[in-house]
Amino acid sequence: MNTSDICCLSHYRPSRNGRPHAWRDGKNRLHYRVAWEDASGAPIPEGMCVCHTCDTPNCIRADGEGLYWANGAWHPRRGHLWLGTHADNVADRVAKGRSRSGPLPLDHYDPEEYARRGERHPRAKLTDDDVRAIRARHENRRWGYTETARLYGVSRKQINTIVLRRAWPHVDPDPDW
Numbered sequence: 001m002n003t004s005d006i007c008c009l010s011h012y013r014p015s016r017n018g019r020p021h022a023w024r025d026g027k028n029r030l031h032y033r034v035a036w037e038d039a040s041g042a043p044i045p046e047g048m049c050v051c052h053t054c055d056t057p058n059c060i061r062a063d064g065e066g067l068y069w070a071n072g073a074w075h076p077r078r079g080h081l082w083l084g085t086h087a088d089n090v091a092d093r094v095a096k097g098r099s100r101s102g103p104l105p106l107d108h109y110d111p112e113e114y115a116r117r118g119e120r121h122p123r124a125k126l127t128d129d130d131v132r133a134i135r136a137r138h139e140n141r142r143w144g145y146t147e148t149a150r151l152y153g154v155s156r157k158q159i160n161t162i163v164l165r166r167a168w169p170h171v172d173p174d175p176d177w
């Protein structure tokens, strides 16, 4: 086996969303985004995703510079990581024949898939704007969920999952979560 085929797995345990996080600059960040920035020596341009050539969300291999072909164009690549938009990542996934009906992808955000699970879900009581307002309300304090829950007529647990972005991840997703 060529050594370049071997993934370099994060030594951090995956978080609840299945992706490894590393503490950096006072923030819990996706480990492979930190790895990309360490390797490139520059911050990731706004709106860009760090995607995986190996489809392994736990992989942080960022050695060696190159290019990766996806969505009809070349993209900057370092090790098993490459830089692209959400659309590039989705196109790459489709091209590789990964299932569209399987579990939600862990290494990127697909607006179409998430939309089906969000506002248009028949049982959803909250709108995208409600979710934004709830997150803004709890941005700097992770308490008082009971009051917010009463305000919006949902459970305290639901507020908790919204604030922690385990629910409604498609609404203004945090690039590092």
Ligand SMILES: [Zn+2]
Pocket: 006, 007, 008, 054, 055, 056, 059, 060, 061, 080
């Ligand atoms: Zn890998």
